[in-house]
Structure formats: structure tokens, C-alpha cells
Amino acid sequence: MTDAIDWQELIQKHLDGQTSEQEAAALSEQIVNNDAVRSDYLKAANLHGALGDETLELEETIPFTQAEPKKDRRLRSVTWPRQLAAAIVTGLFVGLTGIGVVWAMNSPRSEASSVPIANGDFQSLSGPVESGFPNRFGYWSGNPAEIVEVSDGNQSLRFLETGNVMGTPGGRAKNCSVFQLVDLTSLQQQLGADRSKSQITLDLSAQFYREAAPNDADLPNLDVAVRIYLFQGEPEFVSNIWPDAGREADAVGKKHFRLAPGDEASTISTSCLLNPDVTFALIAVSANARTGGTTPIPLGGYFVDDVQLTAIKQPILPVRFVK
């Protein structure tokens, strides 16, 4: 244990019971001999006690925001006036033509559950992302990008410059993509092979934001994207066929979005159907310069955070024909 130890960090770990015996002994020594550490410890411990004390009389009300359950964005995108308009148009169409249409007997009800991905919030990582295409599950890698602490204290992934992730000589460097391979076998086991009564959709979402950068004017067409590819088999084969892996995929989902510097952070999502044979997913977040050049382009202030993968189970509805 040396002076290089971040005592503040060790204090925080100790409050959550995460210190080793050796660390607790070192912290104890500092508490006895170092006034600053002792004072910091007391402040942190008092705060820890106050946060758990519902009887503490604060002089203001705690402004916790209400956590919202993740919604099915496809349903959310259709607002009620559009639903109403669609119902009126459909009613007129049926009434005027008298053709047979198919109606769902029950209203659709979906269940969403989170699919674990490694470090989707980047909180446990820092520094440059591993370069190259991933060939095993559970880590981020890709084009030049780094995980940095941003102004609100959270960690985010920053896209640094475009590149050719396979390192192909003369290959185009049109985007900066960071990938992760996600093992879906345990999810598939939980869901079971019988999909006769329900269908499963995988929804990939990520929050992007952009800060102003000196070279913004050079990148007028730059956008950000989320992509998901579903495959059967072993993950190694994808790295052998990238960037043509999309052709071999069981399903693909993509969504692009353009952000101006200083715009509010935007969460974008894409989804695709999960068939029972799929064994893993390749997910990607990227910033695209939309150029055909081979020279890497610095990307300025593009960030992504809070990458989430959600499985949405929806019933396949019984139907009947009406005239």
C-alpha cells in the first residue's frame, strides 16, 4: 500500500463492504494518522448513513425521478391521433368495400426482459477500447474509441476516428464502429424452443450525444447508428467473413440518426425477430462519416452510453375472419 492509493475510492469501497483485509488495514492506519483521510471517511460515512435514513429531515424534498419501465418503442412511435385516424380509415374501408379482414381477438400484451451485455453502461471501463473485430463474447472492441469520464461523472464511450476494423489494405474507413458479441444460448433455453404462441424480438438501444468539436464543419453528413445481427453457430466465424456477415445473418436490425452539436442526447433503437435457432448476437454502435475514403477521419465529440439489449415477448394472437 503506497501513497498512490486513491483513499477516497478506498473509503467508498469500504462503505459497501468491498475492501480486502489488507485494504481495510491500510485504511485504518490512515484514519488514525491522517486527519484528511479521517475527515473524508467521516463525511462519506455520514452521507452513506443519511442516504439510508428515511427519517432524516432534509430541508428540501428529494427530487428522485421516477424510473420508467422500458417500453416497446415500436408501439410508442404510433401516437394516439394516428391510431385513431388509422381506425377511422380502416372502418370506412371495411364498411365501403365489405371485404374480409383479420382482427386480433385480444389486445396485444408484451413482456420485456433485459438481456445482459458486458459493460453496456461503460462504468467499469476506462481508456482505449480494444482494437479489431471481436472474436469472443463479452467485451467491446472495434475502431479507435475510448471510454472517458464525462461532465456528469459517468463513463461514456467516445468515437475517436473512422477506421477499417479488419485492417484490410486499401479498405474504406467510412465509420467508427464498436462491437460486442453476445451469447444468447441461455436466453434461448429460458425462452424454450416452442414459439407457436409467442414471438421474441430483440431490441437494441443506445443513448448518443454530441458535443461541439473544431472539425464539425468538415463532417456535415455524419450520423450515428445502432446495429444488431443474429447468427447461428460459433462467434469466430463472423470475424472471418466481416464485413459481409450481414448476408449470413439470421436477422439484421439497423437504425441511423443524425445529431447536431449540442442537441439533446437521443436514445435510438432497432430490433429484429429472434428465431429459436439463433445462438448469438453481434451488436454495434457507430458514428458514420459517410465518405468513401480510406483515410481515417477524426470524429470530434460523438459519445454513446447506456447500451441495452432487451428481449420482448409478444403473443401470437388468435385470429378470426369477419365479413
Place this chain on the structure above:
Amino acid sequence: MRIRKMGSVARQTFPSFTRLTLFQRETETFLSNNPSFRGPVMEVTFSSMPTTDKNDAHERFTRLLLESEPVMLRSILVLVPHRADAREILQETAVALWRQFENYDPARPFLNWAMGFARIETRRFLSRESRSAQLSEKAMEALEQEMQGTSEFDSALKRHLATCLGKLSEKAQRQVKGYYLEGHTPQTLSQREGRTVEAIYKTIQRARSELQACIERQMKSELA
């Protein structure tokens, strides 16, 4: 198992305040985390509650303990940060206080008297449970010494905690709320949030550091 243990403590001497505060809070947390749990909680009785001739003493004790309990719990948490452990120590302190209440001199502040018991029960708990990574005896003494009296930070904490919580990111707020107010473990939060347990710990620890820095900034701006 936890309910059984608490029940056995409660059966010894706990008067009605138990239901209102510690026991009820722990029981509700346990039951909300274990919706299928049935049984021992129904067995808990208060058969050894003191009889009516001591009603005045009960009321006085209950009132004094309720007033002091939050401060005592926060003081115990300084030495034993694990919340379940700290609450267990507090319960045992309450039992000890009730046993000795007839020796309490009302002319003295109850909190000071009670804190002496809390210190003894804390040491007794730590020697009994032998937690591996705990602070040394010397460190605990140094902290106890410095805890005497109200620090500026404590009063600033009451003034500014709400404001500073509002400045945390939505994600940090959600996790702090889940950890502290809803009493979830990092394991439960990791499932709920779809993140690793390590990431949950890191977010909460970072949030506390930010809150501390924010409160200190607010203190400085008050002085400026």
C-alpha cells in the same frame, strides 16, 4: 432465517416501538424481496412485553428511543457500514437500553447515554461476527473521538442533500434510490438494470463521491 433471528430478539423484551420501526422495516424489506415467504413472520409474538405497571416507562423509553434511533444508526454505520449489520447492532442496543432503563438518569441526555451502549454492542457484534475487512480498534476510536459534536458537514448535508441528489444523472439517481430507499442489494439492482454487480457498486460509489463534492461546494458558496 433473518426473520427468525429478529423474532427471537424481539421476543426478549421489545416493546411496541419495534413494530413501528426496526422490526417492521426489516420485515417489510424481507417480505418485499421474498414474496413467497410464509411462516416465521406469523410466529412472532410480543408475549414478553412488559406489563401495564411499567406503561409509563415504556412510553418514555419508546419516545426517547424513537428520537435517538436515527442518529444512533448513522453513528453505528460509520463503524459498521453494512446496513443489515448496523441495524442488528441497533436492535441489540435497544434491548440493552431497555434492560438498563431503570438506571437511566433523566437529567442526562438520553442520546449520550444510549451511545455508550451502542459502542459496547458494536464491539460485541464485531468480536462475535468477526467480519474480515473491518476497521482496526484504533481507527474506530479515532473516528468516535472526531464524531463528538455536530460537524459543519452534517448540517450542510441536511441543507443540500436533496439539491445535490437532483444533480446526479438519472441512472445514478435510480440506482441510489434502489440501493438506499428501496433497500435492494446490488445483485437485485444488477438484474433490474441489466448491468454487472460491479458496475452497480461503481455507480453508487461514484454517486456518493459526487454528492460529497457537491455538498462541499455548496458549503463553500455559502461562505463566499
